[in-house]
Amino acid sequence: MLKMLARTGTGSGGSNAWVLQRISGLLLVVALFLHYLFLHFLNGGDVTWNEVTTRLASPLFKTIDLIFLVSVLFHAGQGLVINIHDYIHRPAPRVILVSLAWLLMIVLLITGTVTIVTLEPGFLQEMQMGQAAGVIDAIQSQGVAL
Amino acid sequence: MIHRHDVIIVGAGLAGSRAAVEIGQVADVAVLSKVYPSRSHSGAAQGGIAASLANISKTDRWEYHMFDTVKGSDYLGDQDAIEMMVREAPETVIEMEHWGCPFSRTAEGKIAQRKFGGHTLEFGKEASLRACYSADYTGHVLLHTLHEQCLKHNVNFYSEFQVLSLIFRDNRAIGVVALDMVHGGLHTFYGRAVMFGMGGYGRAFSITSNAHANTGDGLALVSRVGLPVQDMEFVQFHPTGLWKSGILVTEGARGEGGYLLNNEKRRFMEDYAPTLMELAPRDMVARAMQQEIDEGRGINGEDKIFIDVTHLGEAKLMERLPQITELAMNFAGVDPRKEPIPIQPTAHYSMGGIPANANTRVTFDEKRTETVGFYAAGECSCISVHGANRLGTNSLLEALLFGRRSGKQIVEDLPNLEFPTLPADYEDAAREEVDHFKNVSGKEKVGTIRKELQETMMLDCGVFRSEKQLVSQKAKIQELEDRFKHITVDDKSDQFNTDLLEAIELGHLLEFSGAIVEGALARQESRGGHYRKDFPKRDDEKFLKHTLAWRKGANWELTFDKPVMLQGVTHKGFEPMERKY
Amino acid sequence: MPKRTFKIFRFNPETDSKPSYKTYDVECEGWWTVLDALNEIKWFVDGTVTYRRSCRHGICGSCAMMINGKNDLACELQIKTLKGTITVDPLPGFEIYRDLAVNMDPFYAALKRVKPWLINNDPYPSKERIQSPEEFKLMGDSIACILCAACTSSCPSFWSDEQYLGPAALLKAYRYTFDTRDKGLGDRIDALDNKHGLWRCHKITNCYHACPKHLNPTEQISKLQRRIIEEKM
Numbered sequence: 009m010l011k012m013l014a015r016t017g018t019g020s021g022g023s024n025a026w027v028l029q030r031i032s033g034l035l036l037v038v039a040l041f042l043h044y045l046f047l048h049f050l051n052g053g054d055v056t057w058n059e060v061t062t063r064l065a066s067p068l069f070k071t072i073d074l075i076f077l078v079s080v081l082f083h084a085g086q087g088l089v090i091n092i093h094d095y096i097h098r099p100a101p102r103v104i105l106v107s108l109a110w111l112l113m114i115v116l117l118i119t120g121t122v123t124i125v126t127l128e129p130g131f132l133q134e135m136q137m138g139q140a141a142g143v144i145d146a147i148q149s150q151g152v153a154l
Numbered sequence: 155m156i157h158r159h160d161v162i163i164v165g166a167g168l169a170g171s172r173a174a175v176e177i178g179q180v181a182d183v184a185v186l187s188k189v190y191p192s193r194s195h196s197g198a199a200q201g202g203i204a205a206s207l208a209n210i211s212k213t214d215r216w217e218y219h220m221f222d223t224v225k226g227s228d229y230l231g232d233q234d235a236i237e238m239m240v241r242e243a244p245e246t247v248i249e250m251e252h253w254g255c256p257f258s259r260t261a262e263g264k265i266a267q268r269k270f271g272g273h274t275l276e277f278g279k280e281a282s283l284r285a286c287y288s289a290d291y292t293g294h295v296l297l298h299t300l301h302e303q304c305l306k307h308n309v310n311f312y313s314e315f316q317v318l319s320l321i322f323r324d325n326r327a328i329g330v331v332a333l334d335m336v337h338g339g340l341h342t343f344y345g346r347a348v349m350f351g352m353g354g355y356g357r358a359f360s361i362t363s364n365a366h367a368n369t370g371d372g373l374a375l376v377s378r379v380g381l382p383v384q385d386m387e388f389v390q391f392h393p394t395g396l397w398k399s400g401i402l403v404t405e406g407a408r409g410e411g412g413y414l415l416n417n418e419k420r421r422f423m424e425d426y427a428p429t430l431m432e433l434a435p436r437d438m439v440a441r442a443m444q445q446e447i448d449e450g451r452g453i454n455g456e457d458k459i460f461i462d463v464t465h466l467g468e469a470k471l472m473e474r475l476p477q478i479t480e481l482a483m484n485f486a487g488v489d490p491r492k493e494p495i496p497i498q499p500t501a502h503y504s505m506g507g508i509p510a511n512a513n514t515r516v517t518f519d520e521k522r523t524e525t526v527g528f529y530a531a532g533e534c535s536c537i538s539v540h541g542a543n544r545l546g547t548n549s550l551l552e553a554l555l556f557g558r559r560s561g562k563q564i565v566e567d568l569p570n571l572e573f574p575t576l577p578a579d580y581e582d583a584a585r586e587e588v589d590h591f592k593n594v595s596g597k598e599k600v601g602t603i604r605k606e607l608q609e610t611m612m613l614d615c616g617v618f619r620s621e622k623q624l625v626s627q628k629a630k631i632q633e634l635e636d637r638f639k640h641i642t643v644d645d646k647s648d649q650f651n652t653d654l655l656e657a658i659e660l661g662h663l664l665e666f667s668g669a670i671v672e673g674a675l676a677r678q679e680s681r682g683g684h685y686r687k688d689f690p691k692r693d694d695e696k697f698l699k700h701t702l703a704w705r706k707g708a709n710w711e712l713t714f715d716k717p718v719m720l721q722g723v724t725h726k727g728f729e730p731m732e733r734k735y
Numbered sequence: 736m737p738k739r740t741f742k743i744f745r746f747n748p749e750t751d752s753k754p755s756y757k758t759y760d761v762e763c764e765g766w767w768t769v770l771d772a773l774n775e776i777k778w779f780v781d782g783t784v785t786y787r788r789s790c791r792h793g794i795c796g797s798c799a800m801m802i803n804g805k806n807d808l809a810c811e812l813q814i815k816t817l818k819g820t821i822t823v824d825p826l827p828g829f830e831i832y833r834d835l836a837v838n839m840d841p842f843y844a845a846l847k848r849v850k851p852w853l854i855n856n857d858p859y860p861s862k863e864r865i866q867s868p869e870e871f872k873l874m875g876d877s878i879a880c881i882l883c884a885a886c887t888s889s890c891p892s893f894w895s896d897e898q899y900l901g902p903a904a905l906l907k908a909y910r911y912t913f914d915t916r917d918k919g920l921g922d923r924i925d926a927l928d929n930k931h932g933l934w935r936c937h938k939i940t941n942c943y944h945a946c947p948k949h950l951n952p953t954e955q956i957s958k959l960q961r962r963i964i965e966e967k968m
Contacts, residue, residue: 022934027964090937094891189787190839192882193795207863251863254853254916256871256878263865288878294794295878306852336832365790398766401792484811485792487766601778644782647749650833653782 029086032079039076062129070124077120085113155341158573159184159310161564162329162345164317164372166191168293168550169351169532169557171300176561178307181568184343186315186332188367188655191301195353195365196532196553199293200404200477201270202285203550205243209264210283211275216240219284221277221728223548226435227541228682229698229730230385230718235512235537237722239555246555247286255299257288271405271435272545272735285547290404290477293550300554315341316655317371318584320348321577322379325518327528328574330375331584335655338648340584346571347527347564349514350376351557354504354533356389357659358667359616360608361400362501363392372534373669374662376508377705378583381518381525383666384536384716385701387673388505390544390683391617393439395500396486397458403478403497405546407461408432410474414443415460415494416451435735437543437683440499444617453496460494499617503544505683506673507536509702509716514560520702520716527571529564531556538700541718542682591657596640600657603634603641607663615671620687624675631671632708635664669703672710677701682733694730736762740820741772743784745834754831756822757781763814769821770798770809773835786835793947796883799826800835806885806945826888842884845900848926849908854919870915876950877910886942886952898931902942902952905933909955912962920966928967933960 046063047055063069088109096102159182163170166187171194177183187194208214219240224231251257251265258266270285288295304311314335321328321344329344355370356362373383393414394403408414414432416422426442427434434442443459452458463471463478468491471479482490508530510516514537516528531537532553539552610630614623638660645653679693680686700716721727738760746754759780761772770791777784787797791810798809801824803817814821829837880903887893887901900908908927911917927933933956942952 021928022930022932023928023964023967026934026960094895094937094939097895189789189795189797190843190882193789193797195790195795197881198790198792198794248863252859254911254914256874256910256914257863259866259868259871261868263867263870265863291794291879294881298878298882302852305847306850336838365795367789398764399771399791481792484813485766485768487813487815599779600782605778645785647747647783647833649747649749650785650836652785652836653777656778656782 025086029083032083032086035075035079036083039072039079042072058129061127065127065129070127073124074121077117077124081113081117081120085109155339156576157184157341157343159343159345160568161347161349162186162343163349163351164330165194165351165353165532165534166301166311166313167194167196167351167353167532168297168300168553169535169560170349171297171304172554172557173349173351173529173531173561173564174309175300175303175307176558177564178304178309180565182310184310184312184345185304186312186317186330186343188314188316188335188371190313191304191311192298194297195368196550197294197297198363198365199550200290200402201406202268202287202292202547203247203296203554204270204273204284204545204547205247205286205551206240206282206284207244207247207265207267207286209260210267213275214282214284216243217725218275218277218282219243219273220722220725222273223539223545224541224728225278225731225733226272226543226545226548227539228543228692228733229694229728230388230538230541230681230700232512232538232541232719233722233725233727234719236539237725238512238559239539239552242555242559243551246551246558250296250299250554253299253303255288256295257286269409270546271433273547290406296550296554312341312343316658317352317375318587318658320375320379321580322381322528323577326526326574327516328576329580331581333584333588333654333658335652336650338651340581340588342576342580344574344576344580346568346573347529349529349531349560349564350508350534351530351532351553351560352534354507355663355666355670356501356504358608358611358663358670359389359501360605360612361395361398361498363395363400363402364501369659369662370504370534370666371659371662372508372530374665376516377665377669377703380704381516382509382702382704383669384506384509384703385538385542385673386506386666386669386703387677387701388542388683389501389670390436390503390505391440391499392436392502393443393499394461394497395502396482397496397498399485400498400500401481401485402500402502403461403481403495404475405436406475407463407478408439410463410470411466412461412463413465414439415462416446417453417455418451422446422451430735436546437685438735440617441685443497443499447498448618458496458498461497462494463490464492464494501612501616503540503549504533505536505540505542505544506670506701507534509700510535510537512537512559513563514556515563520713522716527567527574529560531560536700538718542684587658587661588654591641591643591654592646594640595642598637598641600641600643600653600660603638604656604660604663607631607634607660607667611667611670615674618685618687619674621675624671627671628668628675631664631668635708638664665705668710669705672712673701673703676712676714692733698730736764739763739772739814741776742820742822743776743834744824745784746831747783747833748831765815767814768810769802769812769814769817769823772814772821773809773823785833794881796881799883799885799888799947800824801826806889808883808885808947811947826884828888828890828894829884839884841897842882842887842901842903845887845904846882846907848900849904850919850923850926851904851907851911853911853914853917854922855916856918864916866915873913873915874910875913875955876948877906877913877955879948880906880910880950881948883947885945885947889941889945891939891941892935892937896931896935899935900926900932902936902956905936905956905959906950906952909959912959920962924963924966927959928963933963936960
């Protein structure tokens with residue numbers, strides 16, 4: 009059973025995984041391009057906390073970020089599993105490591121989704137009451153993007 | 155263990171594999187090979203396979219090919235077999251194309267063909283583009299295509315089985331006994347027909363282009379059951395072997411304009427063939443080189459000559475002779491773009507072998523009487539299409555074509571061949587041989603005896619021969635055979651015992667080397683690949699005959715009673731003339 | 736003649752419980768390759784050293800082994816290009832029969848799984864099939880593969896999945912798929928479109944670096960992967 013599990017590899021035939029890996033890779037390239045475009049070329053002036061959070065909180069960007077998140081986690085998870093399959097030969101460690109890899113991806117997916125979905129533009133005011141306020145102020149006054 | 159198959163083929167090169175494809179479609183065939191089939195030495199052939207397809211030389215016909223082959227053979231080739239070969243060559247090559255062999259192509263998409271030494275149009279008038287090729291690995295692609303066809307037809311392969319003995323009783327081939335190299339242990343294979351395609355005997359010489367595996371096993375096996383071997387003294391020495399290793403530098407190096415230089419940095423071919431220079435036939439160039447070496451004009455006084463291609467320029471070298479650069483760097487540690495390559499004549503092809511007729515049935519006397527259920531094709535056979543000297547690109551053709559004929563003949567003969575019964579002592583000879591090698595403990599080493607045999611054969615039975623040299627070589631072989639009885643095989647294991655294998659192979663080398671020397675001694679003439687310094691002329695009166703040699707005890711018995719077939723099947727044949735180019 | 740030290744992997748299952756290395760000092764001539772040194776040891780020093788060899792000029796593919804950590808043909812590798820002690824191991828990833836000789840059966844079995852023969856049921860034309868030089872070139876140098884297994888044995892994906900076809904078999908599949916005379920992709924697709932087939936290749940490129948004939952299986956496998964996806968779409 010363990011041996012069978014260890015051989016499961018990257019899905020039934022492998023061609024779906026291969027195609028998805030390429031699609032997610034392509035999406036990553038697009039996302040990276042959008043990131044640079046918006047952050048460095050289309051922002052029209054100083055990058056400020058308020059501006060960035062406002063943009064990220066818009067439904068369009070939430071959608072983009074969710075796609076980005078899913079692609080990056082799928083791509084990374086798949087890549088990790090492939091490497092585990094290539095270099096870990098004994099069934100038990102292989103099954104454990106592959107499970108851990110996917111578990112990590114699922115945890116990251118949940119935290120990432122929560123972060124994206126719950127993000128609101130007013131977030132900063134609440135934070136300012138906390139200890140980090142001074143630091144954030146300092147960064148903000150420098151005009152540096154977070 | 156005993157294995158029963160309709161047909162037992164020994165050797166998985168072009169001849170054996172081609173026969174197996176034919177037979178595998180209708181009967182149960184087993185192919186034994188001492189190496190994995192795709193590692194057979196047919197794969198080493200570079201230049202091409204001759205067939206008068208007339209894809210480029212539009213006027214080419216089989217008659218021209220026949221003339222070239224007969225003349226190349228120095229008229230010792232049997233013209234009936236030659237006619238069959240050249241006539242069936244086009245269909246044999248095209249069939250390989252149909253099976254997927256990747257041939258290089260002409261602009262029109264047909265099989266590409268190129269020039270090769272000795273192939274002409276209109277009986278010597280001009281060079282013919284007759285050699286079908288695939289870059290410079292023609293043998294390789296043919297062999298792999300055939301092996302893959304065998305896989306398709308589910309041929310039973312027994313790879314890494316060394317055949318030890320032929321079971322032959324009352325003129326009938328019954329089977330073979332072989333050693334399973336991987337796991338040890340003897341296996342007996344018997345069937346309704348036995349076919350040998352076991353390759354040549356170049357390893358009898360120290361400088362050879364042949365593989366380590368080419369130890370002429372087939373010749374030793376037939377002579378041990380009382381069958382004769384034929385024309386063994388005819389060995390082709392290729393002029394351009396890398397110095398010391400003998401690895402072949404392709405004929406293209408001369409063809410593209412390489413110079414042969416002696417220690418005076420002089421193109422010595424002007425003394426031997428002032429018009430053709432370096433482009434003279436293989437045997438003539440080999441003799442010229444050997445003479446320079448013998449007379450002290452080798453490079454540094456050693457047994458080497460330079461072939462210089464530096465003047466061709468790097469661009470031309472990389473375009474036309476890409477392999478040479480790699481070959482010289484890998485195997486001689488020399489960069490041919492900057493320095494000349496050291497070469498010497500190298501034992502290349504064995505014209506002699508197991509006598510067989512054009513139907514590949516093995517024959518055993520001067521009247522060509524046939525054995526039953528026993529077939530041979532390829533370099534191990536002497537159907538005698540090459541006579542005293544083989545033309546380039548005719549070797550792949552011979553192996554493939556007679557492998558094919560053999561397959562078809564066996565399929566035709568099978569209904570008339572019953573399964574033979576194994577004699578009681580079927581395994582005895584093989585078992586005695588293995589037991590002897592495993593138990594004998596003397597002071598001699600296989601490596602040392604083999605080295606002495608190969609070096610003396612090269613020296614005294616090589617490019618030039620004389621009575622004095624041959625008499626001394628005959629004695630040397632007898633001495634080595636005696637010493638061989640007192641060897642020790644270091645390795646006593648069963649599994650993958652290559653030490654034992656090398657002892658068995660040396661036994662084979664010693665067995666038939668005597669026939670080469672005796673044949674060379676008795677044939678008091680010079681013809682094709684056989685050159686006697688004391689008899690430099692061809693003597694058709696006495697020696698337009700095949701040599702047959704039988705092993706009798708420690709000696710060889712020779713006859714020159716087997717006439718050469720001077721007529722074709724339909725062609726009237728070509729009268730012997732002086733062979734000059 | 737310079738003296739060189741060879742550290743050779745030794746294992747005889749009949750007598751040894753585990754493998755070991757044995758060291759031999761050999762006086763080597765300048766032009767020798769690693770195979771020449773192995774022969775010198777076998778013929779004149781220790782007859783029990785076991786390895787495969789035949790043509791000794793890089794075409795038969797018998798003598799692939801791991802030399803100083805890299806797969807190569809022993810017969811093609813000049814000793815003078817190697818520094819220090821020369822360590823010789825069998826091809827990794829295969830069962831060891833003895834010393835440097837390994838069990839290649841899985842390798843040949845993988846080859847057979849891709850149906851390595853021309854598949855085309857059309858009747859034969861009377862002459863050769865027409866194939867233009869450009870079409871011939873589509874096969875690339877895949878036809879020059881000598882089946883030495885240096886590639887497959889260097890592939891981590893093969894080490895971890897004994898059922899993986901490996902670069903040599905996939906290269907063969909490429910050779911026929913991209914032969915314009917072949918119509919057999921449908922017959923081969925089951926073996927290729929499979930988790931032990933094409934999709935197991937993760938572009939590690941060890942095969943490319945190991946190939947003694949300077950072929951590039953990784954590139955050809957990529958082309959084959961794209962071809963299969965096209966076929967499925």
